[in-house]
Amino acid sequence: MVGDSIFVAMSVLLFTIIVLVGAFLAGLVGSLTGLGGGVIIIPLLTLGLGVDIHYAIGASIISVIATSSGSAAAYVKEGITNIRIGMFLEVATTISAIIGAIVTVYINPSYIAVIFGLILLFSAAMMVRKKVDHSDNDTSGKLAVFFKLNGTYPTENGVKKYAVHNVIGGFLMMFVAGTISGLLGIGSGALKVIAMDNIMRIPFKVSTTTSNFMMGVTAAASAIVYLHRGQIDPGIAMPVTVGVLLGATIGSKILVKTKTDKLKVVFAIVVTFLAIQMIYNGLSGRL
Amino acid sequence: MIKESKNFFADKDIQVILGTLLRVGVISSMTVVFIGGLIYLFFNYANVVDYGKFDSGKSGLASVGAIFEGLKTMDGAAIIQFGTLLLIFTPVARVVFSVFSFLIERDYLYVLIGLMVLSIILYSLSDKLVG
Numbered sequence: 162m163v164g165d166s167i168f169v170a171m172s173v174l175l176f177t178i179i180v181l182v183g184a185f186l187a188g189l190v191g192s193l194t195g196l197g198g199g200v201i202i203i204p205l206l207t208l209g210l211g212v213d214i215h216y217a218i219g220a221s222i223i224s225v226i227a228t229s230s231g232s233a234a235a236y237v238k239e240g241i242t243n244i245r246i247g248m249f250l251e252v253a254t255t256i257s258a259i260i261g262a263i264v265t266v267y268i269n270p271s272y273i274a275v276i277f278g279l280i281l282l283f284s285a286a287m288m289v290r291k292k293v294d295h296s297d298n299d300t301s302g303k304l305a306v307f308f309k310l311n312g313t314y315p316t317e318n319g320v321k322k323y324a325v326h327n328v329i330g331g332f333l334m335m336f337v338a339g340t341i342s343g344l345l346g347i348g349s350g351a352l353k354v355i356a357m358d359n360i361m362r363i364p365f366k367v368s369t370t371t372s373n374f375m376m377g378v379t380a381a382a383s384a385i386v387y388l389h390r391g392q393i394d395p396g397i398a399m400p401v402t403v404g405v406l407l408g409a410t411i412g413s414k415i416l417v418k419t420k421t422d423k424l425k426v427v428f429a430i431v432v433t434f435l436a437i438q439m440i441y442n443g444l445s446g447r448l
Numbered sequence: 449m450i451k452e453s454k455n456f457f458a459d460k461d462i463q464v465i466l467g468t469l470l471r472v473g474v475i476s477s478m479t480v481v482f483i484g485g486l487i488y489l490f491f492n493y494a495n496v497v498d499y500g501k502f503d504s505g506k507s508g509l510a511s512v513g514a515i516f517e518g519l520k521t522m523d524g525a526a527i528i529q530f531g532t533l534l535l536i537f538t539p540v541a542r543v544v545f546s547v548f549s550f551l552i553e554r555d556y557l558y559v560l561i562g563l564m565v566l567s568i569i570l571y572s573l574s575d576k577l578v579g
Contacts, residue, residue, distance in 0.1 A: 174493040177485075206499075215502035223532060230474045230538050242466075244546050248561050251543075255568040262572075308557070377539030378565070384536045385572045388529075389511060391504035395528035396497065399485040402528075402535060406478045 171210070173396065179210065180400035187224060188408025192232035193421050194428050195369070196284060197348035197376065198224035198405045203277060204435040207448055212397070214270045214448055218346030219392030222384045224405040225348040229377035231409030232416070241314045242370040246325065246363065247378075249308055250356070253332050254339035254379040261343020262383035266390065268344070274443030277345050281436035284351040285429040296323045296364035304328035314366050323364050331361035343383040348376040466542060473538030477531045484527025491524060512573070540569055 187201035199221035206217040265273065300311055302325065310325040325331075334356035338349040350372060357368035387393050442448045509515050509529045518526025547562035 171497050172493065173495045173497055174489060176497040177489060177493075210499075212499040213502040216499050223535065226535050226539060227474070230470050230535070244549075245558060248543070248546060248558060248565060251565045252561060252568070255565055259568065259572045309555070374539075374542070378543055378569075381536050381539045382569045382572050385569070388532075388536070391507055391510040392502070393529070393532060394499065394507050395484070395488065395509060395525035395532070396492075396507075397499065398532045399481055399488065399528045402481045402532060403478060403485065406474060410474075 176210065176396070177400045180206070180397065181404045183209075184224065184401045184404025185408040188228055188231065188405035188410075189412040190408075190424075190428055191224075191228045191405070192409040192412030193416055193419075194288060194425050195350060196288060196428065196432070197350055198228045198409070199345070199347035200281060200284065200432055200435070202401060202405075203346070204439060206397070207274070208435075208438055208442065214273055215266060215392050216394055216397055218265065218273075219384075219387040219394065220397045220401045221346035222380050222387055223393065223398050224401050225342075225346070225380040226377050226384060227402055227405040228409045229348065229373050229380065231406050232373065232413040241312075241367055242374050243310070243312045243363070243367050244371075244374070245308065245312070246310050246357075246361075246367070247371045247374045249310065250332065250335045251375055251378050253335040254342070254375055255382040257336045257339030258343035258379045258383040259386055261340040261345075262386035263343075265344045270448055271443045271446050273345065274439045274448040276341075277347075278436040278438075278440035278443060280341060280345065280347065280349070280351070281432050281439065285432040285436065287351040287354060288425050288432075289429045292358065292365065294365055295359065295362040297362070298322045298324050299326075300324040302326055302328060312367065314364065316366075321364075323367065324362075326362045327360050331356045334360055339379055342379055343386075346383070346387070348380060350376065466545060469541060469545060470538060473534065473541060477534035477538065479531075480534060481528050481531030484524050484529075484531055486524070487522065488524030488528060540566070543569070 183205040184198070184202060187198040190201065191198040202221045202224045203217045206212040206220060207214050300306060305311055305325040305328050308328065310328065311323065313320045313322050334352065338352035338356060341352060342349045353372045353375065354368065357363045357372060358365065384393070504510065507525065509518060509526055512533065515526050515529045515533065519530055543562060543565055547559055547566065550558040550562055
């Protein structure tokens, strides 16, 4: 195959430059659209450069931490993180992320590619879907009161209160999100949105930033497992870290000033295309 | 009402400190990775990449101990991995910081929950998890 021969002949320098550029774009678009960098990094490395998916997963988890930490500066300005909600749900996401990260090497890479493609399709749909804020201030949930999850956030008309609903449902959904995150090395932001916005009915201002806070911590848990297994290779991690961090930092500066609706639609189409590629290559056993 | 708005401002202060913490973590990690990357590229730029098949022992830098060992000889790859470790521990530092802020607020339930999250992460540091 032509693709294979190009890959075999590639020098470290060329590989570094290609991944650096790709990671920069991933970080930029990732922080603009709220979709993690892994969505671009994994297809780039596996489909584009013939890298084994286990290395790609290790590189991707690094990009998730980089996007989360790199774009946090902008998020701090935009909304208010509810550290209690984040910390409470992290119990679920860290345990499940570690489980996912342990299990992932025992799964056939083809299956991983297919699962990844399906999650990509789902994320693309979630990105363009109209978001509905379900939040209210009905503080009758006993668990939410016990764990002090209800909170306030500033609006133009003063401080607004909100209540958290269905704590158990949200916790379980976070367990699923964490497992997927550990299996695939992605942030699974789309699943976290389901848990926080739809099940727990947390207002956007709070859920976006809180989810970003959790993303980094969850990814750190599985990243350590990947590191021990040798899935984080310095030759790939270097361009990914530098590229994504630069991209995410610049992206978060643009984010404050621009509307990103159109960009989201364009990106959703790109992601859908990548998803189909991943599923196709997974099913035909090429990955 | 007064109590709530007070809490809100305390949270705001914490956010600012957290933001600084993140920035320091991110910048130092990127600097270290960049320096390591230059050294790594200087010695390896003409080599041919080989990531086609996953091999867990290939890099030889798969533990914190091995990374620090490599740092002594200024090995580029080890410096990159050290920078990666800094990046990984940036969100973990955020958790540690939150535990302290819960301690100051005397919210012992959340001190406990925070410590639980930390011990889960630290548990993943043990090599036993990787088969």
